Amino acid sequence: MMKWLEEHIAVICMAFGLLSAMFVMLSWGIGYYANALLGTHFDIFSCWQGISAMGTGLVGLLKWLIDSTKNSPLGEYPRRERE
16 A cells, blocks of 8 residues: 555645645635625635645646656666755
8 A cells, every 4th residue: 555655745745736726716706706796704815825835736736746756767766865
């Protein structure tokens, strides 16, 4: 189980990020229409902050994936240099 998790952690993280983004977009849409139709005071700006945070995390994950696949030999994890 742990071996499978180690091999697929990037896919799991990306799927979680995309599902989270979809959830935030859904709640933004509900809040937007609730403000218009029901007069609620849903803070729509908070959804944009959440989307930008998830986007930043996704860009960081993609950068790490590209760096680790292009800068390391096939089948080896990147080594951390000790100072």
